[in-house]
Amino acid sequence: MFGAGVVFGLLARWLGMPVLAGAGFAAGCALAAFATRPADLLTLVVSPPLVFLGSTVAVEFATALGGGPLLRGLAVGVLATLASTAPWLFFGTLLVVVICLARGLMTNVRELRDKLAGVRLFEKEENENPVRWDESPTVTQDRPRLHHGEVD
Template identity: 55%
Template sequence: MRRQRGAAAPRTGGAVTLTGRGGIVVMFALTLLGALLARWTDLPLLAGSGFVAGCAAAALLTRPVDLLTLAVSPPLVFLLATLAAVVLTSLGDGNLLTGSLVGLLTALSTTAPWLFAGTVLVLAVTAPRGMLAQVRELREKLAGMRLFMEEENEDPVRWDDTPRRATSRSRRRRRERPNHADVD
């Protein structure tokens, strides 16, 4: 029996697969949980390990067609989860803006190696699962689009060409045609 285009594939087991957005949500949730625990217990190790765990879970559970989306998102997810944790834990501590800014800079500086480790982990896990093929496919699509854009936007007037000397035949034709000022 043939499957129709766009129809869902029959599930054959209990394997969980996530869309690209779902993988980003999992990464964000585990990073936020780790960052909140780190702020409450004063252990920056929890923030980093939460982020790395979120990166590993998202990279392993995301379906192969969405790996490119997932591969570019860890730095932004890390920043947003850290910012959310700092703002949530700074509520009621006086000046929210300065407390959040100082807390964000401190949190980012103490967990920067974890950001690098999580990003490399996502790339290392997603590369063999098909991300490199998606990058190649995207590059080919962009090259094809660029080719068509150059043809459409090409200027018919070539300003960089040097003017050529007019031949005697073309000089005669110019004398026969009226000048633009003479036409009005």
């Protein structure tokens, strides 16, 4: 996804076709969803927004190097690109979710839920028994009761 986002983002800037960046990212999302191992589908489903942001920053950094203040060019470029290609981000994320659901994402979710439930079964509750009825405080007869200022 990152590679497709950077390559197609640079091509879109150089050719003056902004739609190319979004379409390339969506194609990278589909390719990643088909090429990922079934055990890693859960991780893949949550990663498109972060990968999209990273590829956008990388493209804007590469194109802002030669012209004027770098920080201003990078900030303006990233915000403008994110605003103009946001629908492609949503489409790419939806595409990944749909493809991963068809490839067995729900199995991964069930396995994770079962692992988390299994971990909770073997943890000891901290507040399991906050009141101990069998441990009543007793004062021994041979030890005198101390005043609150004379505590050992």
